[in-house]
Amino acid sequence: MAKNLLDQAKEIEPKVISIRRIIHETPELAYQENNTASLVENELKRLGIDVKRGVGLPTAVIGELDTGKEGKTVALRADMDALPIEEMTDLPFKSKVKGIMHACGHDTHVAMLLGAAELISRNKDLLSGKVKFIFQPAEEEGSIGGAKPLIEAGVLNDVDYVFGLHVSNSYPSKAFITRKGAFMAIPDSFKIIIRGKSGHASAPHNTVDPVFISAQIVTALQAVRSRITDPVQPFVLSITTIHAGTKDNIIPDEAIMEGTIRSLDYKVREKAITYTKKIVESICTGFDAKCEVTFSQDVYPLTVNHPEVTDEVMDHLKHIPGSVVLEGDPILGAEDFSRYLQVKPGTFIFLGTRNENTGSIHPNHSSKFTVDEDVLKYGSTALALLAIAFSRKK
Ligand SMILES: [Zn+2]
Numbered sequence: 001m002a003k004n005l006l007d008q009a010k011e012i013e014p015k016v017i018s019i020r021r022i023i024h025e026t027p028e029l030a031y032q033e034n035n036t037a038s039l040v041e042n043e044l045k046r047l048g049i050d051v052k053r054g055v056g057l058p059t060a061v062i063g064e065l066d067t068g069k070e071g072k073t074v075a076l077r078a079d080m081d082a083l084p085i086e087e088m089t090d091l092p093f094k095s096k097v098k099g100i101m102h103a104c105g106h107d108t109h110v111a112m113l114l115g116a117a118e119l120i121s122r123n124k125d126l127l128s129g130k131v132k133f134i135f136q137p138a139e140e141e142g143s144i145g146g147a148k149p150l151i152e153a154g155v156l157n158d159v160d161y162v163f164g165l166h167v168s169n170s171y172p173s174k175a176f177i178t179r180k181g182a183f184m185a186i187p188d189s190f191k192i193i194i195r196g197k198s199g200h201a202s203a204p205h206n207t208v209d210p211v212f213i214s215a216q217i218v219t220a221l222q223a224v225r226s227r228i229t230d231p232v233q234p235f236v237l238s239i240t241t242i243h244a245g246t247k248d249n250i251i252p253d254e255a256i257m258e259g260t261i262r263s264l265d266y267k268v269r270e271k272a273i274t275y276t277k278k279i280v281e282s283i284c285t286g287f288d289a290k291c292e293v294t295f296s297q298d299v300y301p302l303t304v305n306h307p308e309v310t311d312e313v314m315d316h317l318k319h320i321p322g323s324v325v326l327e328g329d330p331i332l333g334a335e336d337f338s339r340y341l342q343v344k345p346g347t348f349i350f351l352g353t354r355n356e357n358t359g360s361i362h363p364n365h366s367s368k369f370t371v372d373e374d375v376l377k378y379g380s381t382a383l384a385l386l387a388i389a390f391s392r393k394k
């Protein structure tokens with residue numbers, strides 16, 4: 001079946017690539033995926049698939065194909081949002097929207113899922129039960145994201161299994177990478193406001209200098225990694241912004257810093273949050289500054305792939321000729337697909353797109369990110385294969 005699906009995916013490949021290129025040229029940011037949603041809706045309707053728009057979020061599109069036969073309901077999810085990045089590639093179909101780019105490959109996710117929808121509707125006889133196509137807005141939002149409102153609107157209520165695929169230039173072209181259990185991190189972000197006392201740069205003893213204090217904090221917080229959390233547990237803390245001051249001869253009143261901690265374990269995370277606050281507060285107290293440390297609420301949970309389902313997924317994908325299936329290491333990136341996996345069993349899978357020959361070597365979220373389009377047919381095949389196989393499960 002896998003070979004047969006791949007052969008059919010090769011037939012529809014030019015169309016899938018052209019859909020991808022249209023979306024790539026006209027990227028839309030989170031919550032604004034209106035044209036992408038319309039393209040998806042039209043394409044699903046063309047395939048005779050029932051479509052609902054605006055479920056949970058205005059730009060969400062949910063397709064449903066019901067065979068009428070008894071069986072399981074399998075959900076396949078593609079995210080649709082682009083990033084606020086100016087595209088720096090030479091692609092002929094490079095972004096036409098200034099400052100916005102599909103730098104995470106969500107354009108390919110939409111195209112691959114539409115390709116899978118075509119394969120599934122062509123091979124309806126092989127299916128049982130139902131397939132749900134979830135075209136989700138706003139994956140890149142970092143805290144709440146698009147998955148949550150969709151789940152709250154009931155998108156997963158009748159679903160038995162849920163699968164998601166993500167392209168990545170961290171892995172070789174045409175490789176499928178996944179892992180049982182904890183796969184991707186909890187992405188907490190934080191903000192630190194240091195309130196000092198402004199004054200002349202020549203007389204620091206009459207001020208409370210928030211710039212100096214912020215430098216102590218940057219250095220000291222690395223101890224959360226090196227001295228507070230268990231060294232064998234994956235964990236990272238990065239300070240990513242520092243804003244302070246207006247002029248060379250003024251010590252400012254305030255400095256504002258932001259950063260993120262990434263962990264794969266809830267206990268490690270709690271300890272890291274506690275000590276991040278404690279260290280910042282004690283440094284500020286030591287230098288007579290006031291401070292506020294706030295962590296964002298309702299962040300994406302840990303991405304945990306269901307062990308047995310993931311074993312089965314890997315077995316199925318091994319049958320796709322020309323690809324490889326690898327067990328990946330846990331990574332400290334995050335995904336709001338984790339929210340689906342909190343509710344229903346399923347698997348999140350990476351599809352490698354790194355290919356030196358096509359110049360697809362820059363990481364996701366780079367302004368030079370490109371994908372090896374040769375992989376799209378493998379993505380469509382994988383999604384269709386999983387939908388068919390899991391719909392028939394007893
Ligand atoms: Zn991304």
Ligand SMILES: [Zn+2]
Nearest residue numbers: 104106139166
């Ligand atoms: Zn992404």
